[in-house]
Amino acid sequence: MVSRPLSRKTLHDPENTKTSPRENDTNEDNRLSEKFATFRHLVPITQNPDVIFLNSASAPPSNLVVHEAITKYSSDALYEPYPYAKWQGTRQEARGLIARCINAETPETLAFTRDTTEGLGGFIRALAGGREGFGKGDNVVLVDNEHPNMVYCWLALREQGLEVRIVPTVEEARRTGRIRAVGPDTLRPYVDSRTRAVGISSISFDAGQMNDVEGICREFRPRGIHVLADVSQHVGIARIDVQRMDVSAAAFSLHKGLNCPTGIGALYISPRAFAELGDPVPPIVNMAAVRNMSENLLVSADEPVDYFPDARRFEHQNMSLVGVAAAAAFTRFYLGVLGPADVEAYLYNLTELLKRECEGLGIGVAGPMERGERAPHICVLELAGETWGPYLTRVCGARITVNRLGIRVSFGFFNSVEDIRRLVKVLEIGVAKGLRVRGT
Template identity: 30%
Template sequence: MTKHYDVEAVRKLFPAAERLTYLDSGFQTPMSTPVRRALETFIDEAYETAGPKSVWIERMEATRAKLAAFLNAVPEEVAFTKNTSESMNIAANALPLAAGDNVLMVHGDHPNNAYAFLNLARKGVEVRFVPMTETVNAESFRPHIDARTRAISMSQVTFHAGHRFDVEGVGRLCAEAGLYYVLDIMQGVGVVPIDVRRVGATFIGSGTHKGLLVPQGLGLLYWDRTRTELEPAYLAAISLARPPADLIARPDDLEPAPTAARFEIGNFNLPATHALGAALDLIGSIGVENIAAHCFDLGDRLIEGLDACGVALVGPRARAHRAPHIYVAALPAEEWLDYFASRGVRLSPERDGVRISFGMFNTAADVDRFLDVVRERGVRPGRSPRAA
């Protein structure tokens, strides 16, 4: 039991966390028992009855409603996609950008956010990168706005060092300057609280295989439905306000749906939406604020231990600027990753070291195990953390 919730009870729902020291939820969260059960229910129904599709769609819409409530949105503002990259591309291509316009982004942010906008160079749209610093807020962007700036796109949390940016302050700047605002919440959602009303973004995109606990293949897209001028770059019957009942295309009726369904195309990843419903129930039973507070405590313990080992932390140290759950230790990945794996510790290589990323199931013992493995290799204060 921690002071925030019964983490030992939660841990029992993640069997992989019992078999190894899993510190890689920033890459992919291990499957929980509730998610597995939801998937098994879908598989059993498909196997035994070839699928009650109307029931599956009802469950999907129930998940959409849960997801909307989780984001402080309404269901009509939430679309399902394949992943964050698709969400970012949908958003970039929906903005009414023309030759000579520019979009501001943070240098070194996730590449698939950047590529969605860099691809608009074929239309004459320019991407301008502002420096990534420990603190990124409205003032980071303000000096770079000119008469042809049309949008800002950024992440809530960086994947490579756990910066947590002032996304609400940037939202206020966009409202003040009349800019579109596209936000990637992939690395934060499920651990870092998000309120779309307070953020004020035009679009918010994410996948679900990290803090939202679902296997890869499902994403989400929030759309500010007051921005009715934003239309999809592609179209399917499901995207229309009035899909033809006889499934014969009508060239004279192409009005997009008044909801975020305008950005959906084709069939859905139904099993994943069922899994997401179960995951949201689990997250809701704990509370994102409690998950964040628990991960912050683990992060404090990790930073203290790294300092004692003489290993530098890459990225911000202060709680005000760091994500609760993502930390990079300055241990060269090419020298340390296999060593950690041989000791049963799962983590990811990153630009400047190895990334330790916590989930709701991690404990202080996981942090201590990581630090013990570091010390086993002979790292001590005053000595280089590089392998001999």
């Protein structure tokens, strides 16, 4: 069969000189495509003809920026008698860079954690053990498609009397055929005078909707309700401003948009929320949390414990310093070379192009597609995962995620129109072979 060309608006790439009919957009689209084409070589797996990597929402493949940072770390460990002072300096540099990345008030509002779950759990346990704790009748409000790690962190506190209220959105989406971003209107019927917190992802991991965290905070934070955000699918992918959002806290791993190895994350706590917690005791206390730690490492049972007056009290002494080295290197590259606004715009262009091509094949895309209501990098194709997942992996080496909604495709800065071209060709062949498309 003859494969149809990419239709309607296409991004410029070195092999495709078609331009958009919308002249005001063409130059910008071409600039972005040409810019990111120059960085594709930094991700060697893109040169493998047997693989199309489309799974950045799980974890992107590594890149030469991170590889160089890890190699240097290893070299320091091999040849320097005491590299720890240098590594601690890198730790502080990384803290400052990531604070810039999310527009935190100061670097000290950030603590490095092992992952998102540890960050979420640290804040939740601090809230549970704070001035008031949780009493019978207190509640937290979540949505039913929230990431399991957020939900389980709260469910673990039910024995303290906390009620976990799950807002139903999945059935409504099935009934209407439309997945919507969550905002204050969605949560309002479930929030009352005993609501202590709202837990919400800024970008959903399954359908990629971009929830209105800023609107949720605007309505509920003045009522003394904390808003804890999971921003793992946001940081390094789209511009984010935690001060403008006005979240109480935000947790995220660094192995997604910031391309680090697994085993390192971060917890942001706003100064206002920290004060509201009332000098919280971390769920796990270690020497890195204590400001008055004696240099001789002797601790008296009678001495006061003076914790750091900010998020740093949630940090551990022995953490992934190699992860910190990777974080400093890639976040510096992201902020200074890739550019958050350009990354966001480029990823939006890729997902919009894939959606148009899928529409031409009769393949639907789950979730909202309007910018501002969806993630730049996630596109969920309404295909039966049990048949299409193995087919895509076998035929073109596509690395994708099969989830409850279908086939989740997710892009990184290294993806290109050529990746979409290769995927669309295989989708077209699958449709012609009679592989089932949902709704047909």
